[in-house]
Amino acid sequence: MTKSTGIEKLIRSFLITLGGYSASTSPDTLEGKVEVPVESIIKLDANENPYGCSPRVSQALASYPYLNIYPDAGQAELRKLLAGYTGVGAEHIVASNGSDQLIDLILRLFVGPGDEVINCIPSFEMFRFGTELCDGSLIEVPRDENFAVNVKAVKAKISKKTKVIFLANPNNPTGTLMPQPDILDILDTGLPVVVDEAYYEFSGATVVPLISRYKNLMALRTFSKWAGLAGLRIGYGIFPPEITGYLLRIKPPYNVNAAAMVAVRESLKDVDYLMSRVKAIVAERERLFAELKKLKWLKPFPSQANFIFCSVLNGKASQLQQKLQKKGILVRYFDKPMLRDSIRISVGKPEHTDALIKALREIGG
Numbered sequence: 001m002t003k004s005t006g007i008e009k010l011i012r013s014f015l016i017t018l019g020g021y022s023a024s025t026s027p028d029t030l031e032g033k034v035e036v037p038v039e040s041i042i043k044l045d046a047n048e049n050p051y052g053c054s055p056r057v058s059q060a061l062a063s064y065p066y067l068n069i070y071p072d073a074g075q076a077e078l079r080k081l082l083a084g085y086t087g088v089g090a091e092h093i094v095a096s097n098g099s100d101q102l103i104d105l106i107l108r109l110f111v112g113p114g115d116e117v118i119n120c121i122p123s124f125e126m127f128r129f130g131t132e133l134c135d136g137s138l139i140e141v142p143r144d145e146n147f148a149v150n151v152k153a154v155k156a157k158i159s160k161k162t163k164v165i166f167l168a169n170p171n172n173p174t175g176t177l178m179p180q181p182d183i184l185d186i187l188d189t190g191l192p193v194v195v196d197e198a199y200y201e202f203s204g205a206t207v208v209p210l211i212s213r214y215k216n217l218m219a220l221r222t223f224s225k226w227a228g229l230a231g232l233r234i235g236y237g238i239f240p241p242e243i244t245g246y247l248l249r250i251k252p253p254y255n256v257n258a259a260a261m262v263a264v265r266e267s268l269k270d271v272d273y274l275m276s277r278v279k280a281i282v283a284e285r286e287r288l289f290a291e292l293k294k295l296k297w298l299k300p301f302p303s304q305a306n307f308i309f310c311s312v313l314n315g316k317a318s319q320l321q322q323k324l325q326k327k328g329i330l331v332r333y334f335d336k337p338m339l340r341d342s343i344r345i346s347v348g349k350p351e352h353t354d355a356l357i358k359a360l361r362e363i364g365g
């Protein structure tokens, strides 16, 4: 046991008991623990893009000459490029070190000790994590049995202390899409609403065209999923200009690095190629869903994202995850209230689906 140095007395007390964020497993850490070479591990646990990034990105990065220069803290070119991609003015855009960073910045902007944040559970864990880091109070509103948001219950939970309402659309980990009238209903409360569209390119559903109508709407996007850039950490948000101004002021100055900037520039020159990959993933998602449905001991839920959420009907999800990991296939498992014995499988290439289904048949049989 580590000897106490008394440092805890100086650490902010609410952080001492904070449960961290449980991130996905890095394949390098599994050397010797799986039956296959680490290079052959099939990674279906973090909703990454199995096709990688645009080849234009790798080419441009290989010869990028300015790594010794700080990137533009004001993100002028980046915001202009993202404005072009999203169809809004650059005054609405802030870019970030992954969209995770914007979740953190938004919470820092609005939430202090005791303020309330509404989260429609189960949902993306960073909403909880970021709220707890601000010493905010998490107000959890359970989704229904099909993981739809209970709008009436959300509205009933609003209090004088409510500062932010989070809606992941499609939702992670369930893949559920929220009907737009339900989002509008929540926006009409006038409270700050974050619509997290990390999987927008897979779902096609967005609130971004509404941004000039609602002074309380914030939409988050990322290059991690559709553009295959999770490793470079590049996300962005679309905000009313007033909120943009505050976020630009409180963000770390060089929060988007030069390599990520190059990657956005090149990706946006290659949208057709990247969207053809998105199309392939969406088609594969439907094949994976049909294959999973054939296994009577799993219950997959329809998804509008690049992953499929399944209830495990005949045992422990943690054991299933371990058995798959042993065979070199990584999936995410959950064991929380509302997510008892369930797994989330990212959609891979067709050969990944084949290997997964074969492994599931061996395990299940």
Ligand SMILES: Cc1ncc(COP(=O)(O)O)c(C=O)c1O
Residues within 6 Å of the ligand: 046, 047, 097, 098, 099, 100, 101, 124, 168, 171, 172, 196, 198, 221, 222, 223, 224, 230, 233, 234, 235
């Ligand atoms: C709903 C949701 N929001 C945000 C993120 C974070 O994405 P990024 O890699 O841009 O930080 C994820 C990643 O899994 C997600 O599922």
